[in-house]
Amino acid sequence: MSVDFYACDCCGESRYEEYVDTCHECGHRVCTSCVVDTDNIDSRYAYYYGVKFDGTQEQRVEYGMEDENRFNLEIGEIIDDTGIAPKYCPFCSGEEVNNDDLLVFLLNKYDLEKDDVEKEYLAAKEKK
Ligand SMILES: [Zn+2]
Ligand SMILES: [Zn+2]
Structure with a gap:
């Protein structure tokens, strides 16, 4: 087993x-x-x-x-x-508080799309 x-x-x-x-x-x-x-x-x-x-x-x-x-x-x-x-x-x-739950909460609270935030995150990462 x-x-x-x-x-x-x-x-x-x-x-x-x-x-x-x-x-x-x-x-x-x-x-x-x-x-x-x-x-x-x-x-x-x-x-x-x-x-x-x-x-x-x-x-x-x-x-x-x-x-x-x-x-x-x-x-x-x-x-x-x-x-x-x-x-x-x-x-x-x-x-x-679970980070995944927190993320969902934030996306809803600020009416954001996860895709958009991901793009923004990746763009910001490139600049560094
Ligand atoms: Zn545990
Ligand atoms: Zn539970």
């Missing part, structure tokens, strides 16, 4: 796949060294930072679990394949 390593979008380190997962909300990869507000979860495995089932219909709909017979989860159990829950995500919680 091969071991895969994934880069964390927060610290930039590449870590063993079991220690890195994608945030369900923002889609960034986060390692378990960067998670925040961990409720004292004492594990480096990303699985334990997944979304916990709260028994609500909203959550069943959000995670495709309307069929109650198929998804016999106890409240508090982790829903499979939910990656990192947004509450543990340093980006979603506002602890960290």
